[in-house]
Amino acid sequence: MHAMPLPPRLKLVPPGAWVALAWGASTAFTFLARVRLPGEETANEFTAVQFYRWDGLLILTIACALALLGSMRLHRRPLRALALLLTAAAFLTTNLAAGAIQLAQFLAVDLALYFIAAGRPRRTGVTALTMALAVLLVWETVRLLRGWGIGTLEELTVALTAVVAWLLGDASHRTREYGERLRAQAATQAVTDERLRIAREMHDMVAHSIGIIALQAGAAARVVHTQPDAAREAMTAVETAGRETLAGLRRMLVALRHADQDGDRDRAAASAEADRLHPAEGLADLDRLAAATTAAGVQVDVHWKGARRQLPPDIDLSVFRIVQESITNVVRHAATTACRVTVDYLEEHVAVEVTDDGRGRGSTTDTGFGLVGMRERVALLHGEFTAGPRPEGGFRVTARLPVPATATSATVAV
Numbered sequence: 001m002h003a004m005p006l007p008p009r010l011k012l013v014p015p016g017a018w019v020a021l022a023w024g025a026s027t028a029f030t031f032l033a034r035v036r037l038p039g040e041e042t043a044n045e046f047t048a049v050q051f052y053r054w055d056g057l058l059i060l061t062i063a064c065a066l067a068l069l070g071s072m073r074l075h076r077r078p079l080r081a082l083a084l085l086l087t088a089a090a091f092l093t094t095n096l097a098a099g100a101i102q103l104a105q106f107l108a109v110d111l112a113l114y115f116i117a118a119g120r121p122r123r124t125g126v127t128a129l130t131m132a133l134a135v136l137l138v139w140e141t142v143r144l145l146r147g148w149g150i151g152t153l154e155e156l157t158v159a160l161t162a163v164v165a166w167l168l169g170d171a172s173h174r175t176r177e178y179g180e181r182l183r184a185q186a187a188t189q190a191v192t193d194e195r196l197r198i199a200r201e202m203h204d205m206v207a208h209s210i211g212i213i214a215l216q217a218g219a220a221a222r223v224v225h226t227q228p229d230a231a232r233e234a235m236t237a238v239e240t241a242g243r244e245t246l247a248g249l250r251r252m253l254v255a256l257r258h259a260d261q262d263g264d265r266d267r268a269a270a271s272a273e274a275d276r277l278h279p280a281e282g283l284a285d286l287d288r289l290a291a292a293t294t295a296a297g298v299q300v301d302v303h304w305k306g307a308r309r310q311l312p313p314d315i316d317l318s319v320f321r322i323v324q325e326s327i328t329n330v331v332r333h334a335a336t337t338a339c340r341v342t343v344d345y346l347e348e349h350v351a352v353e354v355t356d357d358g359r360g361r362g363s364t365t366d367t368g369f370g371l372v373g374m375r376e377r378v379a380l381l382h383g384e385f386t387a388g389p390r391p392e393g394g395f396r397v398t399a400r401l402p403v404p405a406t407a408t409s410a411t412v413a414v
Helices: 015-032 054-073 078-093 107-119 122-145 152-223 228-255 262-275 283-295 313-334 370-380
Strands: 299-305 338-345 349-356 384-389 395-402
Touching: 015 054, 015 078, 015 107, 054 078, 054 107, 078 107, 078 122, 107 122, 107 152, 122 152, 152 228, 152 370, 283 299, 283 313, 283 338, 313 338, 313 349, 313 370, 313 395, 370 384, 370 395
Parallel strands: 299 338
Antiparallel strands: 338 349, 349 395, 384 395
């Protein structure tokens, strides 16, 4: 059976506040147990002589002050805070004429043990449990040495609750650590998968570019004697495609340090011939993507800024993939019917922004680690990436990728 998660508002309450609340509730219960409630013939507990006297009230005041001080310090100094809570519990018990520290007085201590075990290193949690059990043992030992009666069964019950509280906290600590390890492994795997995906796409782009170079070179060879101008244009296209391909390979190979696995390489090699003459997706396909998403029920408005020009294939594909992933996350998670895509061609950069007016969660709930993949793409191209809720509501994804000087100088009409 899975434990029900705490509501978000309750998670905002600090542990010290819960401990202070537990102390207040247990103190109120102590008073209620010593008065005759409606329907009872007598009170459940015997009232000590000093319970309502000035000295008893002074002890109560000091114990409450110690407990509140310990609650305030629980976050910063957990062991010192626990020592104050244990002192308060023992101090207040002297006011009850009881042979053992009562469970009500140990409720705040149990809660503090849980929070310490759940949120602190295991050594700190073990030390806290040892302190709590030691106080119970010392209490009983002192009373035995002075010839006073003790409540062995009551004290064993209190000790058992302390152990159970520590076990629950330790289990929570282990579960959280395990979850963090799983998330870290999943994020690492997502980065690796994204790098392999980029490597495969780069392979496809190179295959396409080589196919274009082969076609242009063949055309130039056929008309070199009869149409020298056409041959010159074809060879210029070969040079441009070759430079762009080499630049893209250089940028990727510097960042991608791990080769794809043999099976992926074999599949890529087998499909290279089929993909050779089919261009990879890019910003030219953005309008088609927007139209398909709009037909599916989410209106996508695309706005272009600056002089549109041809980008290096790896940058063009990466910008398209970022927009594609962002729109996918809007459809899946934003609970909205519209989003806005802005592509800005700057002098040395290309910038893209995807915004929506949905729930403001965007892809933070995406189990496919969409943000990780987008951030990895931008990092490999030495760009800037941001993603997060908008102050006015909704979610925003922005990316800014540098465009090599060779590409900016080769502006063409799109």
